[in-house]
Amino acid sequence: MAYEREVSVRIFAKELRNSKVLYKDGDDQYAPQYLLTPTGAKINRVFITGTLTETENIGTETEYQRGRISDPTGVFLVYAGQYQPEVCRFLADAKVPSIVSVIGKISSFETNDGNVIVSIRPEHMQYIDPETRDMWIYETAKQTYERILTLETDDETIQNVKNHYDVNTNDYKKMVLDALEL
Amino acid sequence: MLKENTEKSKKDLKHEVIQEVMSNYSDTASNDFDSLSKDLDSLSDEIESLNTSIKTTESLESVLNAFDTENKYEIDVDVNDVDEIAVDVNEVDEINVDVNDVDEINVASNDFVDSDPVDEIRIQFLNSNIEIPYDEIKSRFDELTETFKVSKDEAKRCVVNYYAKKNNLNRNLFHRSGSASLKKISEINDLSSAENESGSGKLERTLWANVAVNIVRIWDNPHETILQSGIAGDETGIVRFTIWKSSDLSEVVENKSYCFKNVVLREWNGRYNIELNRASSIEELKKPVSVSKEDVEKIYSVDRRQNVQIPISDLTGDIWTDLKVRVLKIWDNTHESIKQSGVVGDETGIVKFTIWNTSDAEEMKEDECYLIKNTIIKEWNGKFTAEINKTSSIEKIDEDIKVNFEKVTITGASVAIQSGSGLIKRCPECNKVISRGFCNDHGKVKGVYDLRIKAVIDDGKETQDVIINRELTEKLSQTTLDEAINYVTETLDTDSFVDNLKLSFIGRYYKITGSKTERYIIADSVEPESFEKSKEKDILISLIKDDLISVTDAGAI
Numbered sequence: 129m130a131y132e133r134e135v136s137v138r139i140f141a142k143e144l145r146n147s148k149v150l151y152k153d154g155d156d157q158y159a160p161q162y163l164l165t166p167t168g169a170k171i172n173r174v175f176i177t178g179t180l181t182e183t184e185n186i187g188t189e190t191e192y193q194r195g196r197i198s199d200p201t202g203v204f205l206v207y208a209g210q211y212q213p214e215v216c217r218f219l220a221d222a223k224v225p226s227i228v229s230v231i232g233k234i235s236s237f238e239t240n241d242g243n244v245i246v247s248i249r250p251e252h253m254q255y256i257d258p259e260t261r262d263m264w265i266y267e268t269a270k271q272t273y274e275r276i277l278t279l280e281t282d283d284e285t286i287q288n289v290k291n292h293y294d295v296n297t298n299d300y301k302k303m304v305l306d307a308l309e310l
Numbered sequence: 311m312l313k314e315n316t317e318k319s320k321k322d323l324k325h326e327v328i329q330e331v332m333s334n335y336s337d338t339a340s341n342d343f344d345s346l347s348k349d350l351d352s353l354s355d356e357i358e359s360l361n362t363s364i365k366t367t368e369s370l371e372s373v374l375n376a377f378d379t380e381n382k383y384e385i386d387v388d389v390n391d392v393d394e395i396a397v398d399v400n401e402v403d404e405i406n407v408d409v410n411d412v413d414e415i416n417v418a419s420n421d422f423v424d425s426d427p428v429d430e431i432r433i434q435f436l437n438s439n440i441e442i443p444y445d446e447i448k449s450r451f452d453e454l455t456e457t458f459k460v461s462k463d464e465a466k467r468c469v470v471n472y473y474a475k476k477n478n479l480n481r482n483l484f485h486r487s488g489s490a491s492l493k494k495i496s497e498i499n500d501l502s503s504a505e506n507e508s509g510s511g512k513l514e515r516t517l518w519a520n521v522a523v524n525i526v527r528i529w530d531n532p533h534e535t536i537l538q539s540g541i542a543g544d545e546t547g548i549v550r551f552t553i554w555k556s557s558d559l560s561e562v563v564e565n566k567s568y569c570f571k572n573v574v575l576r577e578w579n580g581r582y583n584i585e586l587n588r589a590s591s592i593e594e595l596k597k598p599v600s601v602s603k604e605d606v607e608k609i610y611s612v613d614r615r616q617n618v619q620i621p622i623s624d625l626t627g628d629i630w631t632d633l634k635v636r637v638l639k640i641w642d643n644t645h646e647s648i649k650q651s652g653v654v655g656d657e658t659g660i661v662k663f664t665i666w667n668t669s670d671a672e673e674m675k676e677d678e679c680y681l682i683k684n685t686i687i688k689e690w691n692g693k694f695t696a697e698i699n700k701t702s703s704i705e706k707i708d709e710d711i712k713v714n715f716e717k718v719t720i721t722g723a724s725v726a727i728q729s730g731s732g733l734i735k736r737c738p739e740c741n742k743v744i745s746r747g748f749c750n751d752h753g754k755v756k757g758v759y760d761l762r763i764k765a766v767i768d769d770g771k772e773t774q775d776v777i778i779n780r781e782l783t784e785k786l787s788q789t790t791l792d793e794a795i796n797y798v799t800e801t802l803d804t805d806s807f808v809d810n811l812k813l814s815f816i817g818r819y820y821k822i823t824g825s826k827t828e829r830y831i832i833a834d835s836v837e838p839e840s841f842e843k844s845k846e847k848d849i850l851i852s853l854i855k856d857d858l859i860s861v862t863d864a865g866a867i
Contacts, residue, residue, distance in 0.1 A: 136725050138770045175723050175768065175817070214809060229817030231725045252726065252816045260818050263839065264723075266847050271770050273854060298858060305854045308847060 134160065136175035136231055138268035141202035142303055143167060144174070148244045149292045150236060163234045163246060167275035167300055168289040174248060176204055177229040177256060177264040183219045193219035195253075197228060200265060200307040205247040206230055215250040229256045229264070269304045276300050427451065427466045434470065440477050447473075493519040496546035498575055498582050517575035521584065523551075524567045524599040526606060530647070530666035530699045533752075534739075538562060542570075542584070543601035548608075550583040557587050567599040568592050623658035625696075627689025633661075633682045633696060636711040637674045644738050644758075649673060654682075654696070655713035661687075663696040671704040681705045690751070718831060719823045720776075721839050722769035724816050731763045732808040733794045761791050763815065767822060776822055778833045786836060787811050 149164040162170045178199040186194050192209040193216050208215040232250035276297050428448045454465035523542035537553040571591045573584040619632045635654035649665040650673050683703045685696040735757025737749035749755045763778040784790050798804050819839035824831040
């Protein structure tokens with residue numbers, strides 16, 4: 129099968145934070161890992177924007193940068209270490225606060241009590257203008273709303289979502305609306 | 311030791327005679343048949359007596375005497391005469407027999423090739439008055455063959471080159487092969503079929519030959535390392551030939567006859583072609599070599615062929631065809647042997663074209679329509695080029711050909727810049743991107759700088775690879791090509807240029823219009839997508855509000 133690049137899913141911070149279901153497509157050890165979100169997005173890579181509010185080097189021996197990026201619904205956490213040298217460098221010198229966009233892979237780990245903590249391992253991070261962020265909010269709102277509407281149908285493809293999440297779609301509609309009206 | 315030397319010297323002498331015979335082959339053709347056959351007879355006697363004398367010689371002195379220059383000179387003179395006859399061979403059957411004798415001697419020379427390579431080397435240098443101890447050569451030779459596992463032929467070559475260099479001798483003198491024999495084209499062509507039948511694959515040893523041929527056709531030169539290439543023939547058949555530029559030979563002319571000496575027979579695609587390299591030589595023959603009418607006809611029929619017109623989408627490689635096209639793009643000329651190159655298209659697709667300098671065709675103009683007759687379609691890596699050569703013609707036509715290639719517009723976020731972006735170098739010949747100064751097709755070349763971006767555009771549903779050309783890249787990066795070159799050459803840092811490009815390009819929205827190819831969109835325009843969606847945003851807001859209210863209402867009821 130030809131290599132196909134993973135699409136960068138548009139998702140708000142709140143939905144990402146509520147995502148708990150990890151799965152793999154196929155048994156192959158190299159099969160990509162996906163995160164199933166409450167609105168039914170199947171994500172491996174994301175494109176997000178927001179305001180970088182805080183950076184911190186949390187590494188002990190080598191540099192390991194953590195950045196907090198806030199969107200209208202919540203906060204994304206991004207972590208960049210030696211394997212993301214460009215982003216690590218960016219975070220080390222980053223202006224705070226500033227508007228940024230990030231393309232990155234989903235990274236997650238399960239805590240002892242079974243909680244799944246989701247963060248972003250950034251591939252690219254850069255400053256953007258407010259207009260680009262506004263476009264992202266509109267685009268993410270639209271695509272999230274489309275997912276919510278699909279969730280309200282009896283489509284077979286979202287059965288898996290319903291098995292894992294008990295979603296009040298109205299909550300997410302309100303989240304989308306708030307993001308748009310902010 | 312003395313006896314051994316005598317043995318070797320005998321072989322060497324024999325070898326030398328043969329080499330002289332062959333290397334002087336056919337200077338001029340003479341019609342004076344009688345005097346020639348007399349000369350031939352006397353030469354045969356000479357060779358005979360020489361052979362006998364070698365056989366009977368026991369002492370080193372007499373062998374050395376045989377090397378006497380005067381003696382050699384005598385043979386030289388006669389040999390020339392024999393060669394003259396060899397050219398006429400086809401007309402005179404009797405002499406043919408004699409030439410076969412000469413060939414037999416050539417066969418005998420193969421024994422020489424199989425003998426001790428170390429001693430061969432020693433004798434080769436002894437002939438140039440350089441004495442190298444046998445053991446010294448042997449240890450050098452054995453080191454190569456045993457420690458470094460080099461083949462004997464290669465080891466011999468290395469050792470010869472080493473001593474040639476050490477003694478300031480032209481090493482090519484030593485590699486003029488002794489086993490080059492006069493071959494008919496049919497013999498060369500038979501090599502291919504014989505090999506195919508036996509399935510033995512390539513012959514291990516390089517085959518050398520001398521041929522007397524008429525130049526039937528000289529092709530347009532496709533490559534700067536080639537002086538000339540084309541088709542040569544004799545009465546037994548035709549064969550492709552290539553004269554490498556490195557041979558320092560002078561050019562041959564169509565319809566003239568030449569003797570090519572010391573040519574390499576090289577197998578390519580199951581056929582043997584002849585190649586002329588530095589060790590080869592060319593001599594023009596006054597007496598023309600005839601080529602069979604059928605063979606000539608075979609070549610010229612290609613020129614006169616009535617071609618069918620094929621739509622571009624149906625092109626395949628290695629076919630002659632006519633094309634009716636509109637010229638889309640003329641590229642800057644990158645090569646002296648190319649008159650013009652660019653892209654043409656018809657209703658079904660687009661294809662690259664090249665007009666060789668040797669073509670008499672008029673240059674084409676952008677956006678005009680033409681009928682290209684008898685163009686050869688060359689394929690490389692699944693892509694086609696229509697080549698317009700001497701046999702092709704171009705006619706301007708009044709038809710309005712509409713070129714169909716899909717124009718698309720996409721909008722999305724740029725999420726990646728792929729490797730091969732930024733300041734790149736292209737091959738000056740084929741315009742392909744090269745890496746580390748090496749072109750896949752043309753080897754080491756002096757690259758030409760260019761700027762481009764290979765971007766990935768992602769709208770959240772799918773991704774699309776986009777190629778952004780230099781002009782657009784300059785605009786996006788606000789850096790001209792020259793500035794980029796200066797930046798990179800001053801900082802010696804190609805990465806940081808791309809890093810900066812990434813920081814200014816990735817993670818933003820663009821609207822891109824361009825031509826859709828299988829994998830890429832070749833961008834014609836790349837514009838930052840400005841946020842004109844306030845209206846759409848309002849619509850979305852009211853849509854969601856209505857949705858929520860209806861739910862609330864339903865809940866209230």
